[in-house]
Every structure is written in C-alpha cells, then in structure tokens.
Amino acid sequence: MDQLIYYKAKVIETDQVYRMKNVVIGLLGTVLDYRSQGNKRWQSWRPSVGICMQEDFLVDRFELIHQVSEGRLARQVLEDIQTVSPQTEVTLTAVDFKNPWDFEQVYSLLLDFCLGYDFAPDKENYLLHITTGTHVAQICWFLLCEAHYLPAKILQSSPGKKRDGAGGHYQIIDLDLSRYDAISSRFRTQHLEGTEFLKSGIATRNPAFNQMIQQIEKVAIRSTAPMLINGPTGAGKSQLAKRIFELKQKRGTVKGEFVAVNCATIRGDGAMSALFGHTRGAFTGAQNARKGLLARADKGLLFLDEIGELGLDEQAMLLHAVEEKCFYPVGADAPVSSDFQLIAGTNRDLYKAVDDGMFREDLLARINLWRYQLPGLKDRREDIEPNLDYELRQSEIQRGHKVSFNKSARERYTAFALSPDAQWRSNFRDLNASVQRMVTLADGGRINEANVQDEINRLVEQWHPEHAGSRLTSLNLADFLSEDVLATLDRFDQVQLADVIRVCRESRSASEAGRRLFDRSRMRKKTSNDAHRLRQYLTRFGLSFDDLS
Template identity: 45%
Template sequence: MMTNQQPNKTAVIGFLGTTLDNGFSETRWQRWRPTVSLGLHDELLVDELHILYSTRDKRLFKIIVDDVAQVSPQTQIIGHHVALSSPWDFAEVYAELYDFVTAFDFQDSTDYLLHLTTGTHVAQICWFLLVEAGFIPADLIQTSPCPRPDQTDPQGRYQVIDLDVSRYDELRERFEAEKQQHWQTLQANLVTQNAAYQQLISDIEKVATHSTAPILLMGATGAGKSQLAGQIYALKKAKASSTAQNKYTLDKFIEVNCATLRGDTAMSVLFGHVKGAFTGAASSREGLLKSADGGLLFLDEIGELGLDEQAMLLTALEEQRFYPLGSDTPISVSFQLMAGTNKDLRQAVADGTFRADLFARLNTWTFFLPSLKDRLEDLPANIDYELARLGSEQQQQYRFTSEARALYETFATSADATWQGNFRDLTASMTRLTTLAESKVIRVDDVQAEIERLTHLWGLSNSLSVTNHVNNEIINSLSNKKSDLAFNNQFIEQASWALLSIYLDEQTLTDIDPFDAVQLAYVIEVCLQHKNQAAAGRYLYANSRDKLKSPNDSDRLRKYLMKFGLRFDELDQESSID
C-alpha cells in the first residue's frame, strides 16, 4: 500500500538585524527588512524561524516577532538569546555560535537555511565555517532589497546557496599543509584527561624538539604508535624548518611495518640492492634507508626484524653508511629514526631474538603508550574525534541519540569491553556505526547490534548475556546511588537512558524529556525491587498517602506507568531475562 510521505519542514536560522531590521513606526512597512522579508515570498514557506538576539534588543525582537506573525501566520518563531560582549570578536562569536549549533536539535525531517544577511561580517564568516565543517546541516540563504527604483519594496529578493564543499578541496589541502608546517605542540593535537598520558606526551614533545636521538615507542597493537609517530614527525619538521643550518630538513617521512618484511625481501626493501644481486634482481633498488636520507624513518614493529637486518641497521645508525645487497660501495645516509613495537624487547634480548647492542642504541628515549583500557576517561573524547573524522571524510554530520550514546559509553567503559585491538577496535566500531546509521543518526538498535558484533569479535562466550550484564550494571549503579556520595550526575542521566532503552520504544525514547527520563528510570528501578505493584506503590507514595482520602498506591503507579505504555508485570518479566 502506497503512503504519501510528508514533505520536510523548512527552518531558517539567523541573527536579528539590529540595523537592517530596525524600525518601530508604521513607516517600517514601507522599506525592506531582511528578517521580515523571509515571510513575504509565496514560494518560500518558512515553518520555523530561529532568531538569535541579545538582551538589549528585546524590544526590536518583539516587533519583528509581531510583524512576521502578520505576514506569515504559519511561521513558528523561536528566539535564542546570545550574550556577545563584542560581535566583532572572532573568537567570542565563533565560540558562542559553536555552542549554539552543537546544542541545537537538528531534525532529519527539516530542511535548514542559514540566513547570512543579518549579523556582522564576523558572524557571517563563523556561520560559513560551521556549515563547511559539517556542524550545521544547512544551505545558505541571502536576502537583499530590490534594485532601484523598487528598493522600497518590503519583499525584496532572496537566493539559496548550496555549498559544494568539494570546490574548496584545494584550499582545504593548502590550509592543512600550512597547519602541518606550523605545529607547535603535541599536546595541542592530542586531547586527553589522563594525567599519566599528559605527562608522557609532554616528555615526548621535549625530546622531539631537542634531540635527534632515536625514539622507541612501545605499546600494544592499536595503542596509537603509528599515529603518534606521524604527529612527532610534524612537530620535528616544524622545529627543523625554523632552525638555521639544521642538517635534517625532514622533508621526508618514511614508514614501514617490519612485520611485512621477510628474508631477502627485508634486506632489499630496507637497504636496497644492485642489479644481479640475487635471482630476479633485474634492476637496482634504492632501499628505504636511502630514501629516508635527510628525513625521518619510522620502523614499526621493529621487533619482527631478523638478526641480520638488525646488524645492518645498527651499522647504518652508528656509522651513517651501509652496503646495499650485492654492492661493495657503501651508501652514506643521515636520518632520524623512530621505532615502534608491541614486543618486550628486553625479553627478546634475553631470548636471543633481538640484538642487545641495537636495543641499547634504540633505548635512549623509550616511551610506553597506554592501551585504551588504561585511558577510559578519554573514550568520550575519542568517540567525538572519530565522529568528526568520519564526518569530515564523508562530508556528513553523524550523531548519537542521547540514549544510544549513554548505552555505548556504558558498555565501552565496562569490564566486558576488552578492546583487544585498542584504538583500532574503536575506530572500526565507529566506522560501522556511522556507515549503518540511517539518516546519519546512531540509535539504540544500532548500538545494541554493535555491542553484539564487538563481543563476538572479541570471542566472548555470549553476546546477549554481555548486553544484559551491561544493563544490570546500570541498574545496580542506580540502586546504590543513595550510598554513593560521589555518584556522578552525568552518569545518572546516561544510566537512566540506558535503562529506559530496555523498556521503551524508539519513538517514546526520542520524545521523553530528561526530567521524566530520570524519574521514570527510578520508578522502574523500584518496581524491579518489589514483588508486586502494590508493594512498589506503597514505597513510592509513602509520604503522600496520608494526604489522600482514599489512597490506592497500586492504581496510582499503574496510571503513571501507563503514561509511557508500560505495565508492572511486563517490567517484572523483562528483568528476569539473563
């Protein structure tokens, strides 16, 4: 059966024009005013008009509200107060607008237009940047008065501008290149709440800017060694370019995973070969060490190198020269070295699989990177980072519903989340969630499916029991909140959403207010702790019962639950699932 799909609503967002919208006498109707003109076009039907204004412009805002209501009665006008001490201060304006758009509840069923005509030039630039960065899913609309001699026409003209950001790829690449060249600190590019990791990054930053000795990054697979190596290179390059007579121009960053190198191939890839050096060597090969001359070489998983390759690498480091395979002529090189490994090289030395002299050469600056499990306080920030990164790649804006975010974070920080692949697992998880999310919104069902995928990938025995265990942890945390004086308010809200996701359908979860969510979660918790509805009702209404002539606690509780489509016996059945 065919159904008629309702067309999307149209919403316009913009500043109140303190100059162009100004006017209090009846003569104001004889001239063009940009905000009012939005409601005067028959072909532009505005369902919602969001106006940003300051306290000092309340009177003008009220006039505009009344005037728009006269010309476009169907338009709902929503005012948003903004506090700007200086509308020409870029940092202040951008921060205020960023806070506004990140808190704004953009709906998939609404088409948004951003009104650029009103507001200062600084505000217009900030709007443009926020749209281009994907924070505002909107096209731009520009209004203007009619040209002479019709400039007194209050309707004026308008133009909708669809930003094709692909046209700005060249500019984006240039800005990115300039940003890489002018990196000043590692800490500015790595967000962390972990004190130990902050100190680690601070130490690495000092070493990277003051030493050319080898750096060894140790940590589990997926802990971020390769990413950090790239950031260290960017910092070193910026330092080298600003230092006169630096022998390392660092215009090259050569990276290789040593785990992919085996036998003669390893020798050839690293040190090169001459023609005829071995069967199949039909031509000469330069090798990565030569390619890295004057730059930085990152050998990831260096613990996988064979002993022969280790010996040649040590020679190249100490003598700054080496012999390609089949050659009697040494090659002179000068490069900085970084290495990464997930192995305990000290144990490898003891086992005879890694040379003690090479380890001593590498061990000048050794840093141990913590795993994701050791940095769980950074997980929310890394989720935001992945959403932004994936959104930038796909030119989309992805987001969680609040209850889906709470459920994902609760699972991700629980004992069941092993994160065996560390940040690689998180990156893969976020990639799956954003790829499968309908309308770019990640919902509870998406998260529940992803939890099952992760628990299966990690080889946990029963993904369903893990999901239920997470829900039980939430319920237990809520049950113990009275005795936990340090209980975090944010977790209470997140836990409430996660608990409600067990019992409420998606639409009800979307519509429920945060206040009702916390209250309902508490009521459900009490119901789960009592054998019948009457007992739960007596507990919940213990203080107000005496004020009623005919108290019926069970009936009051029944009516309360019915508001959300719930029944006590259904809650009891749900809670018995293991």
C-alpha cells in the same frame, strides 16, 4: 674635553658609597675604536671610550680584550678612558685570534678568559659590551653569557646625534627570559601547540599520558637520537611517529620524507633488499638496482614498526647504519650514505627477546635512549570520550556530512565503553571501526539507541565469542540476593534479573538504565517514567538501583 671631565666628576660626587661596582667586559674595536687620530678623535663616537662618558652610568673597571697585534691602539684607548673617567680602572688582556672568523678558535679563547676570571657576582655587576668585535665574537659572547659562563647582562651602545657629543647612547639587556612575561607566555603557547599537535588536538584526560606527550614534544624538537615506542597493537604508535615527523617538519628540523614500514611484512629474504636496497644482478631476479627504504629516508625520519620482527642479520646492518650513517646495499662494494632519524615501534618485550637470543643487545642499547610506553585504550578509559569525538570529526571530514549521537544513545555507548565488558583488544583500531560502523548504519545523521545496541552486541561477540550467548547469566546473583530469594527464582527470572542488574551497573542513573531496558515499549506510551518502572521491578526482589550502582 674639560666639560667631559666635569660631568664625570659630578657623577662621582652624587654616587652612592655602598653600591656594587660596575665591571664592563668587551673587545677592542679595531675599526670603531680607531676612528680618527690626534685631537679629531674626540669628535668621533668610539664605543669603548663612549661607554665611559655616560653621566648616569659609572664604569668602575673595564676589562678590555684586544688582539696581540693591536697593543698600540689598546694603550691609546686606555689613556683616553682614563682622561674622560679617571676613576675607571682599565685592564688590558691580549689574545691571539689567528683567524677572528673561526668560530671554534674564537669561542675557545673567550671561554678560556671566562674560566680564568675570578667573578664575584655578589659584589660586582658585570656587563658584556658586545658593540665591538666581529660578528663571530659577538655570537660567541652571547652563547657564553646565555650558558652562564659569564654572569653578565648585555651592554649595547650606539652613536647619538651630533648635539649629544661623542658619548653616544647605551642600553642594558638582561638575558633572563623568565623575567619577560610576553616572551614566557609565547614560549608556553608554542609548547602547548606542540603537545596538542602530537595528540591530534584530542583533549586527553590521562595525566600520565599527557606528561609523556609533553616530554616527547621536547625531545622531538631538540634531539635527533633514536626513539623507541612500546605499546600494544592499535595503541597509536604509527600515528604518533607521523605526528612527530610533522612537528619536526614544522620546526624545520627535518628536510627529508617520512618513511614507514612494518617489519613484520618484510621478513625473510626480501628484508635486506627492502631496507638497504640492492644492486643490479645482486641475486636471481634482481634485473634493476633498487633504492632501499633507509636511502629514501635520508634527511628525514624512518619509522620501523614492529622492529622486533627483524632478523639478526638485518639488525646488525641497521645498527651500523644508525651509528655510521652509511650501509652497504645487497651486492654493493661501496657504501651508501643516509642521515636519517630512527623511530622504532614494538609490542614486544625487547629485553626478553634479547634474553631469548632474538634481538641484539647492542641495537637495543642504541635505540633505547628515549623509550616511551603507549598505554592501551582500556588503560586510558577517561580518554575514550575525547577520542570518540575525534573519530566523529574525522568521519565528518571523510564523508562530507556530520553524524552524531542522540543523547541517550551516547550515554548508552559511553557507559558500555567504560565498563569492564569493553575489552578494546585492538585499542584505537577497535574504537575507530566501531564508530565507522555506527556512522554508516545511522539514518538521518543520528546514531540512535538501536544502532548503539547493535554495535555493543557486535563488539561483545567479537571480544567474547565463546560467551556471547551466555554472558547474561555470567553475573553471580548470589552477590545481590539472599539464598532464600534466589532459591525461589526460575531460570527464566534469573537470566532476566541478571541482565537488569548488569544494565543498572553500567548506567549512571536509574533513568538512563530505564531508557535502555524499556527502549522499545517506551515508544508506544504517551508518557513514560522508565525509572519508576525499573524501581518497581527491582522491589520485587528486595533490590534498589542505589544498591546496584
């Protein structure tokens, strides 16, 4: 005992005068701090006493919290701490855990302690001793510390070997995870994996879209509130909803299935039955009971695409189901429970639909907590090439063999896809269909210039059927030629020149434009300089490729 006091006195003599005070906060251990009684207790490791017996760690104040019924043990521990560390001030605080295994009760009492404590982190170092107390109390301490109700580091102690004495060992843990490079790096990696998963591994280049996906990844993991995805037809609403479900499934936040329905296909009398189910005999023809889609989505995710197509009655029942987690099947007297997360998709302006009396304002308010606008493909032209690669990979998986572009064919297709002539009215559905057609018609696993030109012609006719035959003359030559030169050209020359100018404006270089314009005749020549032939043609009209591009 005398030796213990000597060690502590030695620490005091060598300690710095102007250091910050160390304040330990902990619960009395009714088992570990009790141990033996009498003089035998000095031979046992007792956490609250042992933490004050460390040679290299001076405790200036110990805030010891104890059950009201353990007052006698608390006073014994106080006396023993003062024996081994006379300079340590011990403050006893009595609490009444009627049920020390009740999370709500324990957390509430410990929170009250934190809120009532006058912390001074600029003057004192706070250390939360979590070795003692029930597991419930330890978890509550951790949560309070992580939420910064308690500006402390974690203090963990453990018994040492017999030769180490009754003091044991201790370790200080800082919960500021930003200071741990390995943890921070792993968190960033997991975050990137989540966003790449939602994008199907497509290396998108649109900053706004990438930023939106990053936020959706956070919401998908952390929230079960409804989500609303706006976007034109074919923008990828259904695919994104499925990927959100799969991400939540990977992280273990959903246990049920993914149920998707296009509300435009269930309009009318069958909508109620399809969504909410019905009982046997609920209406003529209902010979058997039917389980609705909402019931199927229990513990899972329900995706209602084109939610704006639902009738007002279905909207009212859906609102009740989202808020109360229960609903009445058609003809039923008792409700059915279903705890699902809702993702709604629409290409409509639901605010306008509310003004027109076609959509319930209270339902819109309920599903509009997280609203995201998916841009169409024509508004993400920088993402066309990555998505083109994605479609080719998907085709390879489906067909079991690889099909790719030759260099000039890819340049030709990409130039058209990025040009104003490419409308992409059905967005990614158009791109998917376009790739599928070229892959199917490609010989030897290579998409060539002829395949691309045929596909471009098909897309132009699809998007501009009224101008398909006259699109070559729609370009205004007066923007490029003087009135004198234009007056000398026959209609034949005007049509030809208009097409040449259009190809030049769609191409990245004179060589690319030449390959596209002379793609047939160049095959019959031993040597070809397509760029030179193009320049010679343009010179006849006083033009150059640089002027046009």
